[in-house]
Amino acid sequence: MITGLDGVVAVFLILFLLPVLALIVLAICLEDGSPIFYRQPRVAQHGRQFVLYKFRKFRVDASSNGSAVTLRNDERFTRVGRILERTKLDELPQLWNVVNGDMSIVGPRPESLAFADCFHGQYRELLQYRPGILGPAQTLFRNESAFYPEGQDPEDFYREVLFPAKAGIDLAYYPVRSLRSDCAWATRCCLAVLGMTGPWQRAGVANTIRIVTEFGRSLPNHRVG
Template identity: 55%
Template sequence: MDENRSAALLFKDGNPSVGNLIRRSIDLTLAGTALVIFIPLMILVAAAICCESGTPSIFSQPRLGLRGRVFCMYKFRKFRRDCGTNGSPLTMDNDERLTLIGKFLQKTKLDELPQLWNIIIGNMSIVGPRPETLHFKDCFNGDYEEVLDYKPGIFGPSQVLFRNESSLFPSHVDPTEFYRSTIFPAKAKIDLAYYPRRTIVSDLCWILRGIVAVFGYVPPLYLNAPTESEGATDRKIESCSATPP
């Protein structure tokens, strides 16, 4: 094992390093505090969902976690109750499955508040790659498999840069195939450029950037939209940065 590989392993979650112990302490402190602060808001959101479309207000979905282990990620329900689990794994702009409250939750990202519990019980971290659905499990091949060496999180470089992901899909391509061929590889490259050399300070900076992104400011992300004849695989990222602040 070369020196660079050995150094990178120290930053991977699940290894008993001082940095990971500090990171876990920060996770528990921030998630516990946020849960207490946001409980009144979460009760209001749950009540609004129940009033509009009935129960349940919270649902769980299998996601890929650390080392590829499957865990149940919690979210506020954005879709109608009759949508089932056989639809698209992606939420698009003006998705017909969204309820009125669901559209608000999608825009504000308040549907992710229940994931504070995922952080407390150790499935997720405040900062980490976004956990993928099992539908995209096969995307973690080759070098991209290393993304699973890091505990998934709510905030992170790819979450901030792809804050408005649902607006990036061209109308003339299949969304799922476009995600596989273009968006997933872009996210994976961003994550693999950041997490092997992350620091506690840079993680805290991405938390702040994530909060700012929720309120509307997202760093520029330039994509070359393909023409209908080019296909989705020709869409490339021209510039985006995931270097530690």
């Protein structure tokens, strides 16, 4: 059963963004043909699985055995895919996941099955919440692909550094969330995608970079709101 407000917002956005969705479908078809959508099993609330939808941004002939993370200069990108990655428009099909009740507009990002083992100890608490498209961690890690250092296995870096950093933000925020704070973070996330940042964003990103550079350290135990 979907959350009423999430479902209404998702349906409205799908209808409002239909011209944009149609242009993206056309661009993908013209450059690299079908399939239009990328489907991947993800870990959801209470540990169950669901199929997450994105616009496809990798070549059709890209190896299915490639890395489970997306790097800034990933060789699998199509030209359209690079634009989708930079603008995050590849995430728009997840509005359908919201309508289906698999996701919320705001919530922790659902992890791929490759990283399901990251939900141990305190991180299992994140599985109490319905995963979302937008949120504090998504905003502060909007350019996540830029954090991966050269010469280190990206999947190991994600497990050891990025996942704990994002999970720390989520664990600080979601127990004290409110409708007002969810709306604020959804707005901040959209503005960040559009490149419209304020002091809150610059301070947040600076803190995020500091945390990630302090390889393997835990996030400070503070509220995010």
